Amino acid sequence: MKEMYRINGLRGKRIVINDFLLEDAFEMSKWGVHQSFLFGDYNFDNYDREDFRYWYKQKTVRQNRYYSVYEGKRLIGYFGIKNISKVFKKSTLGIVLDPNLLGFGYGTEILSVFLPYYFNKFRMRKIDLEVADYNYRAISLYEKMGFERVGYCLKRFYLDTCQISKDEIYPYLKSFEFSENEVYQYLIKMELKRKR
Numbered sequence: 001m002k003e004m005y006r007i008n009g010l011r012g013k014r015i016v017i018n019d020f021l022l023e024d025a026f027e028m029s030k031w032g033v034h035q036s037f038l039f040g041d042y043n044f045d046n047y048d049r050e051d052f053r054y055w056y057k058q059k060t061v062r063q064n065r066y067y068s069v070y071e072g073k074r075l076i077g078y079f080g081i082k083n084i085s086k087v088f089k090k091s092t093l094g095i096v097l098d099p100n101l102l103g104f105g106y107g108t109e110i111l112s113v114f115l116p117y118y119f120n121k122f123r124m125r126k127i128d129l130e131v132a133d134y135n136y137r138a139i140s141l142y143e144k145m146g147f148e149r150v151g152y153c154l155k156r157f158y159l160d161t162c163q164i165s166k167d168e169i170y171p172y173l174k175s176f177e178f179s180e181n182e183v184y185q186y187l188i189k190m191e192l193k194r195k196r
């Protein structure tokens, strides 16, 4: 598996994609910070080198492949295919950019370069993902790339409810369920199949 699904110097207009190395993870300490708790999972500002080592080890297990995205010398993001099934030729996509660089078309550029590679070079049949119902930007990107909604699920939202700002959550109430002590978020399941 390690030798398969490698990427070495795949280029877009501005970007270059390679296998993700531990050194790339350390570059994420230069990234900006999401102000909204809704995107707290994508903040790495409190990580030290040990945390990045642990994070890298956890991500790059046998059934996953992760890739770095650089513009020049700057790591602008990473993405991965997880739970790769060689038998069913499918996997699950995850993509994360430097919070300072959202909305500049990098997500579009990455997926426009990667998805044809995934289907044609890796010969995969399907890619799926889960995205938070409140993550309108990501949903819009995935729909633009041709992903279709195939279902949804509820997932525990791990956050101290005291940390949740009412102003921030009100516009997104439909994306959550609240029980006495717990918060759950709706995730939309999406998938894209290789065109025949």
Ligand SMILES: CC(C)(COP(=O)(O)OP(=O)(O)OC[C@H]1O[C@@H](n2cnc3c(N)ncnc32)[C@H](O)[C@@H]1OP(=O)(O)O)[C@@H](O)C(=O)NCCC(=O)NCCS
Pocket: 039, 042, 095, 096, 097, 098, 101, 102, 103, 104, 105, 106, 107, 108, 109, 130, 131, 132, 135, 136, 137, 138, 140, 141, 144
């Ligand atoms: C999701 C992510 C990868 C998208 O990359 P990006 O470079 O910011 O996205 P792009 O600029 O290429 O495209 C975003 C699209 O969403 C649209 N968009 C932005 N905000 C939107 C909103 N609030 N509602 C609807 N559409 C929105 C943009 O107009 C753009 O579409 P267009 O090109 O047709 O105009 C990036 O924002 C990111 O890393 N977010 C934080 C981590 C994350 O959420 N990862 C995904 C987890 S499933």
